[in-house]
Amino acid sequence: MEHLELKKWWILGHLTDEQLEDMEYVHVYGSDRCPLEGLGGCLSALMITKGNQDVYGTGFNSMVGSTRSPLKMKNGEDYCDQNVKIEELCGIGLKKIVVGFLFGAGLTSNNELYVWGEGPDIVVSKARSVCFEVYSPDALCSRCGEKYSNLKVGGFLLNKCHKCNFLPSYNRSSPPNGVLLRRFVMAYHVFVSCLSCREICQSLHVGGYDLNYCLACDLLREVSYHDVPSKSSLAPRKIKLPVPVTILDIECGRTFLVIRTYDNRLFVWGSFGCSYYRCCVQNPDDAVIRSMSCGGNHIAVLSYPGDLYTCGSGDKGQLG
Incomplete structure (x- = not known):
């Protein structure tokens, strides 16, 4: 330009x-x-x-x-x-x-x-995750002094005071010493897969936070504290890359990266539509790629001699 x-x-x-x-x-x-x-x-x-x-x-x-x-x-x-x-x-x-x-x-x-x-x-920063206290029958509510009851949600038992309705959580604040915690991934404009069935999580509101949650497994998406990057x-x-390739070009959408290789392949890395990918896009017509571009959840390819192929927002991820 x-x-x-x-x-x-x-x-x-x-x-x-x-x-x-x-x-x-x-x-x-x-x-x-x-x-x-x-x-x-x-x-x-x-x-x-x-x-x-x-x-x-x-x-x-x-x-x-x-x-x-x-x-x-x-x-x-x-x-x-x-x-x-x-x-x-x-x-x-x-x-x-x-x-x-x-x-x-x-x-x-x-x-x-x-x-x-x-x-x-899927890399979760500390700001994109939140900790809740694991249920302890002897623990006392830090607000009213009563013993915590348990809240069963998403496969976990958490401390909750049913007298004052307090559910202790820690996103940016530091938790007290000696308290056993579970850290969950907050829903935030990216698709996150369930650790059990690998399907894409939905959103569940817990204690003022929208958390990634698998309805099929009734499981909140947990992440280890040590897996959260600084x-x-x-x-x-x-x-x-997980496969040996020579990169010719790159483009990206909202939450995915597309890598074009010298051997006429497109490698998709990330999430688009309702699926997470780390694989090559299928090319059943053996279209020779001339150029590519991306939208938020969409890939478009112009081939030789000038045919247009698209894919995106689907579960097959193939050209055509």
Whole structure:
């Protein structure tokens, strides 16, 4: 895209002609497509420069599509009228960046894949999980002093005071010492599979939180405390795919990443529709892929000599 065309994006309006000419690649993302009065909207942009292939960010201070992600471009306020250098993405030779709702991905000139944020695998940050106390018959309610009764929900017995209706839970606060806890995954715009039957969980309201819950198994989706990553583990990291492939291109939807390989395959990683995938898309027509693009829950492929194939929001995941 010519730099004069880039100027049409208000998020890039503060850049000089020289800065725009130095941009090799620009990816704009976010929830609002026009500026909000006095706020500058929620758009962000990540830009790769020519030569050194450094990465700069501008706009709403988030490395992913969600405005609530703890993963920021840099500590501080938003950068709507200035650029900030993303040190973690510099020096690795990125040539393309794509951004989903809770994750981002980059492809290097050596066809190496980097991913940051929560996904496309199911990775649960501390803010996306909540702890409840395991039922203890001798434990006393911290509010009224009565003994806890038990609440049976989703395959677990939890402490609950039926006198004052208090159900102790810990999301951002620290639990008291010596209390046995269970940590559950909060429902948050991503599809999470049941640990027992692997079907996609629904949502169940428990103690003020919407939790991932399998109706068929009557089971809340639990996660070990040690499996919950810290903020630093959401930072950009090099990914080794489960199958040996040479990557040609990448795209992403809301919660999934698509990898196009040199041997004419599409590898889908993440969730879309109501299913979670980590596999190759079926191609029964042996269509030769020319280009691809993604919507929120949708993949479109243009083949040679020009046929259009689509898939998404289904359970078969095949072209055609």
